[in-house]
Amino acid sequence: MAGVSTATVSHILNNSRPVLPKTRQRVLRAIERLNYRPSAIARSLTTNITRSVAVMVADLTNPFFAAIVRGIEDRIEPHGYNLIVCNTDEQAAREARYLEMLLTRRVDGLIIAPTGETQPLLGEFAHHQIPLVFIDRKPPESYGPVIAVDNFSIGRKATEYLIRLGHQRIAILARKPMLSTVLGRLGGYRQALANHHLPIDDSLICITEHDLDAVAVSARRLLASPNRPSAIIATNQIMTVGVLQAMQEQKLKYPDDISLVCFDDNPWVALFDPPLTAVRQPITQLCDVAIDTLQQAMKRKSEKVSPTPDLFLQAELIERASCKSI
Amino acid sequence: MAGVSTATVSHILNNSRPVLPKTRQRVLRAIERLNYRPSAIARSLTTNITRSVAVMVADLTNPFFAAIVRGIEDRIEPHGYNLIVCNTDEQAAREARYLEMLLTRRVDGLIIAPTGETQPLLGEFAHHQIPLVFIDRKPPESYGPVIAVDNFSIGRKATEYLIRLGHQRIAILARKPMLSTVLGRLGGYRQALANHHLPIDDSLICITEHDLDAVAVSARRLLASPNRPSAIIATNQIMTVGVLQAMQEQKLKYPDDISLVCFDDNPWVALFDPPLTAVRQPITQLCDVAIDTLQQAMKRKSEKVSPTPDLFLQAELIERASCKSI
DNA sequence: CTGTTAGCGCATTCAG
DNA sequence: CTGAATGCGCTAACAG
Numbered sequence: 001m002a003g004v005s006t007a008t009v010s011h012i013l014n015n016s017r018p019v020l021p022k023t024r025q026r027v028l029r030a031i032e033r034l035n036y037r038p039s040a041i042a043r044s045l046t047t048n049i050t051r052s053v054a055v056m057v058a059d060l061t062n063p064f065f066a067a068i069v070r071g072i073e074d075r076i077e078p079h080g081y082n083l084i085v086c087n088t089d090e091q092a093a094r095e096a097r098y099l100e101m102l103l104t105r106r107v108d109g110l111i112i113a114p115t116g117e118t119q120p121l122l123g124e125f126a127h128h129q130i131p132l133v134f135i136d137r138k139p140p141e142s143y144g145p146v147i148a149v150d151n152f153s154i155g156r157k158a159t160e161y162l163i164r165l166g167h168q169r170i171a172i173l174a175r176k177p178m179l180s181t182v183l184g185r186l187g188g189y190r191q192a193l194a195n196h197h198l199p200i201d202d203s204l205i206c207i208t209e210h211d212l213d214a215v216a217v218s219a220r221r222l223l224a225s226p227n228r229p230s231a232i233i234a235t236n237q238i239m240t241v242g243v244l245q246a247m248q249e250q251k252l253k254y255p256d257d258i259s260l261v262c263f264d265d266n267p268w269v270a271l272f273d274p275p276l277t278a279v280r281q282p283i284t285q286l287c288d289v290a291i292d293t294l295q296q297a298m299k300r301k302s303e304k305v306s307p308t309p310d311l312f313l314q315a316e317l318i319e320r321a322s323c324k325s326i
Numbered sequence: 327m328a329g330v331s332t333a334t335v336s337h338i339l340n341n342s343r344p345v346l347p348k349t350r351q352r353v354l355r356a357i358e359r360l361n362y363r364p365s366a367i368a369r370s371l372t373t374n375i376t377r378s379v380a381v382m383v384a385d386l387t388n389p390f391f392a393a394i395v396r397g398i399e400d401r402i403e404p405h406g407y408n409l410i411v412c413n414t415d416e417q418a419a420r421e422a423r424y425l426e427m428l429l430t431r432r433v434d435g436l437i438i439a440p441t442g443e444t445q446p447l448l449g450e451f452a453h454h455q456i457p458l459v460f461i462d463r464k465p466p467e468s469y470g471p472v473i474a475v476d477n478f479s480i481g482r483k484a485t486e487y488l489i490r491l492g493h494q495r496i497a498i499l500a501r502k503p504m505l506s507t508v509l510g511r512l513g514g515y516r517q518a519l520a521n522h523h524l525p526i527d528d529s530l531i532c533i534t535e536h537d538l539d540a541v542a543v544s545a546r547r548l549l550a551s552p553n554r555p556s557a558i559i560a561t562n563q564i565m566t567v568g569v570l571q572a573m574q575e576q577k578l579k580y581p582d583d584i585s586l587v588c589f590d591d592n593p594w595v596a597l598f599d600p601p602l603t604a605v606r607q608p609i610t611q612l613c614d615v616a617i618d619t620l621q622q623a624m625k626r627k628s629e630k631v632s633p634t635p636d637l638f639l640q641a642e643l644i645e646r647a648s649c650k651s652i
Numbered sequence: 653c654t655g656t657t658a659g660c661g662c663a664t665t666c667a668g
Numbered sequence: 669c670t671g672a673a674t675g676c677g678c679t680a681a682c683a684g
Contacts, residue, residue, distance in 0.1 A: 042661035060396040070386040244597045268594035271570045368677035
C-alpha cells in the first residue's frame with residue numbers, strides 16, 4: 001500500500017536503518033490506515049527473543065507472593081516485557097509441567113520460588129542459556145543465583161527479642177515441607193536459645209502442614225498443654241492466622257496470656273488490638289535485585305559466564321504490642 | 327536422526343494421523359536423545375493459536391484481584407494455557423499500552439477488570455475476533471460480556487441491615503474514580519435509605535481517592551464530626567483499613583462507639599475483636615463463569631456470533647459482631 | 653502409512 | 669537510501 005518492500009517497513013518499525021522521511025511518512029500512514037500491527041510471534045521466530053519472562057510461585061493468594069509478582073511486573077513492563085505467572089501450589093508435578101511449558105514457549109527468563117523437590121528440568125534452562133533467578137527460596141541443587149531473605153538472622157532476632165523480654169518457653173510454629181526459608185528460621189531460633197543457654201524443647205517446635213486447619217489443630221494443642229509456652233513465634237501468615245484462631249476459641253489474649261511474634265507484616269496486623277509485633281520482609285528489594293540480576297543475565301546471555309553470587313537481605317522486626325516482658 | 331520427515335514428527339507430536347508404532351518409537355527415541363522440544367513460537371505462527379490468555383487488573387496486591395487471577399490461572403493451566411498478567415494500576419495509559427502489547431502478541435483471549443476510562447483499543451479485540459470478557463467492572467462502552475457482582479443489591483442489603491438495627495445516620499465510604507462497582511454500591515445505599523424514608527445526607531457520603539492516606543483523612547473527619555454517624559459502610563479493603571486506622575487513633579471502638587460493615591471478607595477481619603461484619607464476594611464463581619464464557623468464545627471463534635449475556639452474581643453479608651442495634 | 657512442499661510474518665543479509 | 673531473497677520451525681495440503 002505504501003509501495004515499499006517489507007524490508008523498509010521492518011526497518012522503520014525497528015529504527016534499524018536510515019529511511020527517507022517521505023517514505024517513512026508514507027509507510028506510517030499506510031500502517032495507520034491498515035490498522036497494521038506487527039506480529040510478535042513472527043518476530044520471535046526470527047529473532048529468538050520473546051520479550052516475555054515468567055515468574056513461578058506457590059500461590060498468588062499468599063500476599064507475600066502477590067507482592068513479589070507485582071514488584072516484578074512493575075519493573076518489567078516498562079521494558080516491554082510480558083509476565084507469565086505460574087502457580088505451583090507447592091506441587092512438584094505442577095512445577096514440572098510449567099517448566100516444560102516455559103521451555104517450549106522460549107521465555108527469555110524465569111524468576112522462581114521453587115518447591116522443595118529436585119527439579120532436573122531446571123538444568124535445561126542453563127543448558128539453553130535461559131537466565132534463571134531463584135527468589136525467596138533456595139532450591140535443593142544450585143541452578144542459578146538465589147535472592148532471598150536471611151532467614152537465619154531474622155529467626156534468631158525474633159527469638160532473642162523474646163528472650164530479652166524474659167521468656168524461657170518459646171514455641172515456634174513452622175510449615176512443612178522443609179523449605180530453605182523454614183530451615184533458616186528454625187535454625188536461627190535454635191541458635192538464639194543455645195546462645196542464651198536455654199534448653200531446646202522439641203515439644204515447642206511445631207511442624208504442621210501448610211494448611212489452616214492443620215495449623216489450628218497444632219495451635220490448639222500448644223495452647224491447651226499443661227505447661228503452655230509463654231510466647232509463640234508464627235513463621236508465616238497461615239501460622240499466624242491459625243494461632244489467632246485458636247486463641248480466639250480458647251479466649252486467650254495476647255500479650256497477657258501469651259506473647260506473639262508473627263512473620264509477614266500487613267495492614268491488618270497493625271490494626272489488631274493490641275497491634276502485633278511482626279517481621280517485615282524486604283519484598284521490594286528482593287524484587288529489585290532479582291530483576292536486576294535477571295536483566296543483566298539476559299543482556300550478556302551467551303557472553304562471558306560470570307556466575308552471579310547469591311544474595312541474602314535482612315528482614316526487620318517491627319516491635320508493637322503483642323509481647324510483654326516477664 | 328529418526329530417518330523420517332518433519333511431517334511425521336509433527337503428526338506424532340500432535341496425534342494428528344496414524345503412524346506405524348515402529349516409526350513412532352524411532353521418532354520418540356530421537357526426540358529423547360536430542361532433547362528436542364517443539365517451538366511454541368513456530369507452532370503459533372502457523373496455527374494462529376498462542377495458547378495464552380491475559381488477565382488485566384488494577385493491582386495484584388489487592389487480595390480481591392489476586393484471588394481472581396489465581397482463580398483464572400487455576401482453571402486455565404490444565405488446558406495448557408499460559409496466563410499473562412497485566413497490572414494497570416488504575417491508569418488508562420498503562421491499560422492502553424498493555425492492550426496494544428496483547429494485540430501484538432496475539433493472545434487467544436482476555437479477561438479484564440477495566441479502568442473507568444473509555445478504551446477504543448478494546449474494539450480491536452472484537453475486530454480481530456479475540457474473545458474478551460469483563461470481570462468485576464463494567465466498562466463505559468460495551469465490548470463484550472460482563473461478569474460481575476450485583477453491587478446494587480449488596481449495597482442495599484448492607485444498608486438495610488444497619489437500618490434494621492435502628493441506625494439512621496449511616497455513612498458510606500467509597501473510592502474515586504467512579505467505577506461501576508462503586509456506583510452500584512452507592513446506588514443500593516441510596517435506595518435502601520429511600521425505601522425506609524430516611525434522608526440522604528450528602529455529608530455522610532464520603533468519596534475519597536483510592537489511597538490509604540486520603541481515606542484516613544476522610545475517615546478522621548467523619549469520626550470527629552459533631553454529629554458523628556452511628557454506622558459506617560466501608561466499600562472496600564482500603565476504606566476498611568482507613569476507618570480502622572482512624573478509629574484506632576481516636577480510640578473509638580466498634581460496635582459501641584460506631585457500627586461497621588466492611589466489604590471484602592478475609593481471614594483477618596474475622597479474627598478482629600470483635601469480629602467484623604463483612605460482605606463476601608463470590609470470587610470463585612466469578613472466575614468460573616468468566617473462564618467458561620471465555621473458553622466458549624474461544625471455541626466458536628469465527629463461528630456463530632451469539633452475544634453472551636452479562637451476568638451479575640449475588641454477594642453475601644456475613645453478620646458478625648461489629649454492628650450493634652440502637 | 654509417509655514424504656514433499658508451501659507458507660505463516662517477520663528480520664536480515666546481500667545487491668543495487 | 670531501498671528491494672529481493674532467504675530462513676526461522678512449524679502445520680497442512682497434497683501426493684504417493
